[in-house]
Amino acid sequence: MHVCYLTNEYPKPGYPHGGIGSFVKTVAAPLAQRGYQVSVIGINYTADQEELLEDGVHIYRIKKEIKKGWTWWHNFNRISKKIAAIHQEQPISIVETSELGLAFLKKAPGIKYVIRLHGGHHFFAESEDRKVNFWKGWQEKRSFRKADAFVAVSNYVKTHTENYLSYHNKEVTLISYPINTSLFQPLGIPIVKHQIAFAGTVCKKKGIVELIRAFELVNQKFPKATLMIYGRDWLFPNGESFIRMLKQTEMTRLGTVADAITFVGPVAFESIPVKYAQAEVCVFPSHMETQGLVAPEAMAMGKAVVFTQLGPGPETIVDLETGLLCDPYSPADIAKKIVWVFENQLAAATMGNKAKDFVTHKYGLETILEKNINFYNAILD
Template sequence: MHICFLTNEYPKKGFPHGGIGSFVQTLGRTLVQQGIEVSVVGLNYTPNDEHQLLDGVNVYRLKKSKVKGLAWFFNSKAINRKIATIHKQQPIDIAEGAELSLAFIKKVKNIKYIIRLHGGHHFFAEAENRGINTWKGFQEKRSFQKADAFIAVSQYVKTHTEKYLSYHNKPIVYLNNPVDTDFFRPIDKVVSELENKIVFVGTVCEKKGVRQLIQSFPLVKNEIPKTTLEIYGRDWLFPDGSSYIQMLKETELPQLGKTAKDIHFHGAIPFTEITEVYAKAAVCVFPSHMETFGLVALEAMAMQKAVVFTNKGPGSEIIMDGKTGFLCNPNNPSAIAEKIIWALSHKSEARQIGIKARKEVLNNFNVKILIQKNIQFYSKIISGKN
């Protein structure tokens, strides 16, 4: 079996990547360990073509076109050409990508095409209460028409996507994103009682709830003075190119007075260092306004950390509130602060919740279990037994 993932986000040292990149890396490595051929095709971060063999995964990064107005055409042409070359050398059975990925893919005979629902344009347009971009909406509909099957990473993303897009009566299965519980495991690191670190990891943008988390921080400091807020992740840019982090520093932090000095922006960090970041946390907080799944929450849970997650979207699919973590209203800074304060004030109970959290991940989100379910679905689609 040969699986080809279509993504520009596969982790590359020295460059930031998103959740899809982390997911493909985890799944790809594990598929290789099962004796399955894995390729990744996408656009490069740098202006050149590149091929790397990373943990058995063949990663092809292609030079990105800079032709204004036609970059999509030339980029798609390059990707199609690379897929055809790989297929000729080592026949591809499955080509998989996210919602928009198949829009300009030229289908090749004997390759089955799968869309994994990570949250596409229509999904987030609804979640963020904004209009549909005509060009992106067109691409997504075209992509869905080309798919032979679909995988939903949560029940929530499946339900809300089908409000706007048809699955065209094609096979669809519900498979959570997996967590590598050997990589994300408890680290014996003593977290000082004087180091009540609140840790956020993710893209620093409005929909991740970072602004409300910052607004909750003074309420936490009033109860537990020796607390810091550590924010890790790449910056988000507004359409005019301005920085979201800079906006927070100019509009939100000045309102906090002396409290602002205990909020630290660390920027993006390599994937290999993320476990060290989680290990130093007293509590991990991800108050997203919207998620399709929420992999960072599960990664922290796998490390036996007390996690505060959003009660929106698939939050309740991942965390049992008060048992394996905490759910909060991400739009309410007081509600976020309440959960953080409880976790920091009840360290023994929070540790027990962390232990239960890891057990939950091991039983339901472990890559060793989910890899077999993915392979079974791939096999079913390849054989045509729907």
């Protein structure tokens, strides 16, 4: 079996990546170690053509080109040609991509095409309080019609997506994101007292505005608390920086409290566990997630985690047992949960241990890997 993943986000040193890239990296190398052929195709961050073998995974980064008005078409065309070239030499069994990924891809005979629901344009429209863009919405519908099967990473993303899009009576299998518990495990390094860690793209839908406002409330009770924000910046359609906007609005309003907040920027995937380990609590108040990787990753390390009560939150955390769920639109509620961790260290440690066991059982890499292999074999049969 030869599995080919399509993503522009496969982690590359010195460049930011998102959750899809983290997921593919987590499953690709173990699949290769089991003897399966694994390829990853995506558009490069730079104007260079790259082909390399990393941990048994063949990575093809197509050079980035900007052609005004037609970049999307050229990208789909170049990816289609790369798939065809690889397929001719090493027949591909499965091509897997995200919601929009098949819109203009040329399907090749003999290959099964899978869409994994990472959270598409329709899915996030509601949480981002925006209308569905006709062009992107049309592409997503076209992409769904071309898929042979679907994978949902949570029950919530499955049921919420079908409010907007049809699966066309094709198979939809529920398989959670895997967590690499060899990487995300208790490290035993000293905790920085009253340090709060956030990781993720710094944008509105991740609840960062509410977290900063919550920190102001926490600071009133714990004036030595610090907030570490790890993640890449998000850009508005006009190219303006979201972090810059935050600094000009929220941070200015906070006055000296802002000195306790640090925007670290992107952090290498392998370095994230150390950042979680140093924090007393990890907080991810997303307005919406498909499943989210950051919460179970931190839970796997035995950390006290505050996660959103919306969407898949209740599938990930049993409130007050394996973590804390918060109203991501309420800075007061977020602050309340952070303060609880600071004031209940023994209970928080017990909660973290339960969280670690829960993640190992539900999201363990070997368990999830086996489910993916069984799924791939089933649709090939």
